[in-house]
Amino acid sequence: MSRSARFAVVNCISGTRLAGAPIFVFLFVDRNPAVATASMILLVIMLLTDVADGALARRWKVTSAFGYVLDGVADRSTNIALIVALTSIGALSPLLAFVLLLRDVVLYATRSLFSKWWTANQAFRGRVRFTAAAFNILVGGIAGLVCAEKLGWVMPAPWGSAIQPLLRASLWAFVVWSYALLAAQILSYGRTSDKAP
16 A cells, blocks of 8 residues: 555544544434444444554554644544533533533643644653543543433433442543643643753
8 A cells, every 4th residue: 555545544544533523422412222322333433543543654654744633633523522412411511511621622732832842752641641541431431321321221310329429520530630731741841941952
């Protein structure tokens, strides 16, 4: 396969998240259990493409500034779709949705502004990967519980007296961690750039 074809394949994989995000929202809010199941299958595919596009780009040596931006936008679209879908059915509070969305905006702006330093700073990259995984587990887990409820596999919301407060507390802890990580990143960049010749 030619280099341009490999580049196109990787970008198409990233693009599936952009195309799939609004479809996920449309399917997820439907009350039909079969449609809700389809939304969760689509979500799993979208999350798998997030792993596949970067791995293929590195393996095939077709990493690029365009792919970097496309991957970031596709990631944000998946996160936004999850937050919008869950907020629209009352599974997330509007305040929590706002701080989660703002986190994504600030994270993307930080990645864009400090891209060279960001890619060189392995410690932060590892923490951000952990944070992305935590977001997918927590917010995706809530989406999975909502879907399981629609299918009749679990009790209707609030999913018992213990689970809902635990999920809410975990999401708020996640928000605090995310913002602390971003603040540390920006401060560290400031200290590094001050020392530059």
